[in-house]
Amino acid sequence: MAGYVELYTEPRAPSFIGLGRDYLSAKAVILGVPYDAGSTFRPGCRLAPARVREVSQNLETYDPVSRVDSADLPVADVGDLQECISPLRMVELVSKVAAELSSSGRVVVGIGGDHTVTLGLVKGLGRPVSLVMFDAHLDYRDEYPEGEKLSHATVLRRLRETGLIKDALVVGARGVSREEVEALDEDVRVLYAWSDLSALRDELSALGKPRYVTVDVDVLDPSVAPGVSCPEPGGLSYLELQRALLEVLEDDVVGLDVVEVNPLLDINDVTSYAAAKLIIRALPALVR
Numbered sequence: 001m002a003g004y005v006e007l008y009t010e011p012r013a014p015s016f017i018g019l020g021r022d023y024l025s026a027k028a029v030i031l032g033v034p035y036d037a038g039s040t041f042r043p044g045c046r047l048a049p050a051r052v053r054e055v056s057q058n059l060e061t062y063d064p065v066s067r068v069d070s071a072d073l074p075v076a077d078v079g080d081l082q083e084c085i086s087p088l089r090m091v092e093l094v095s096k097v098a099a100e101l102s103s104s105g106r107v108v109v110g111i112g113g114d115h116t117v118t119l120g121l122v123k124g125l126g127r128p129v130s131l132v133m134f135d136a137h138l139d140y141r142d143e144y145p146e147g148e149k150l151s152h153a154t155v156l157r158r159l160r161e162t163g164l165i166k167d168a169l170v171v172g173a174r175g176v177s178r179e180e181v182e183a184l185d186e187d188v189r190v191l192y193a194w195s196d197l198s199a200l201r202d203e204l205s206a207l208g209k210p211r212y213v214t215v216d217v218d219v220l221d222p223s224v225a226p227g228v229s230c231p232e233p234g235g236l237s238y239l240e241l242q243r244a245l246l247e248v249l250e251d252d253v254v255g256l257d258v259v260e261v262n263p264l265l266d267i268n269d270v271t272s273y274a275a276a277k278l279i280i281r282a283l284p285a286l287v288r
Contacts, residue, residue, distance in 0.1 A: 011078070014053055015053060018071060028283060030111065031108055032052075033110055033113035034048070038114045040153050043262075043264075044263060045262050046113065048263060052279075053077070053276075056280070081097060087151075090116070090120060098255075099124040102125055103126075109256050115155045118159070119155055128163065128166045129212045129255075131212050131213075133171070134171045135173060136216065138176050138184070139152065142179070152260070168188045171197075171244060172219035173191075174235065193235060204247070210253070214257050218260055224270070226265065227267065242277075245281075253286065
């Protein structure tokens with residue numbers, strides 16, 4: 001009988017950095033989620049998985065510091081989830097596929113899609129985790145737009161309501177609403193973009209384990225990542241984000257996603273390249 005991976009995903013060519021599809025022997029698995037019905041401003045993130053894979057072919061995969069080539073790691077690319085318009089259906093399918101992949105210890109690396117896809121990926125873990133979220137926004141509104149409970153602007157709040165997020169650290173936020181700040185409880189901490197990133201290690205020491213990491217690329221400054229739906233001035237540089245991400249990945253991370261690339265708004269694919277490079281750099285830490 002076919003499993004959820006075979007039922008609900010479709011192979012994509014080219015695959016991420018030329019990886020194979022044999023997920024049964026892999027320690028980490030790439031899963032694209034071409035979904036943007038949860039976007040509240042400008043759609044286009046559904047095109048990101050294909051574009052990130054395409055530009056990844058033009059990036060070097062060898063790291064001269066660690067002397068590890070990510071293309072040689074036990075990582076597979078199973079392709080994309082079938083496209084959905086319904087957010088509830090998307091979350092259901094993502095969680096089923098992610099659960100099947102992660103049940104035997106594989107780390108799922110999701111490529112969004114808007115930030116709503118993180119809800120399905122975390123649900124697929126089937127156990128409580130702590131969350132590290134790199135994001136220009138808090139994504140903690142109760143409804144946005146009015147009457148909409150499930151969108152990329154509400155994902156952290158919905159995650160907390162599931163009980164699957166024990167505590168959370170948001171890194172790089174700078175575009176926030178009064179509603180969100182006032183609704184935060186003591187188990188959701190924020191390291192704002194204007195803070196000293198050297199405080200990250202101390203913040204992590206107060207966070208529980210295991211951890212799930214989600215990277216909304218709008219955490220980067222728009223000068224670095226123009227291809228996002230909701231750009232916010234005053235963001236991180238690429239190297240600041242890479243260093244912070246690698247620091248987070250040093251300890252007990254059970255899943256990762258990179259979301260909110262919008263190829264329709266990008267310039268010379270620089271945002272897609274940034275997302276692809278982040279994943280390439282993260283893979284060695286995820287399979288060690």
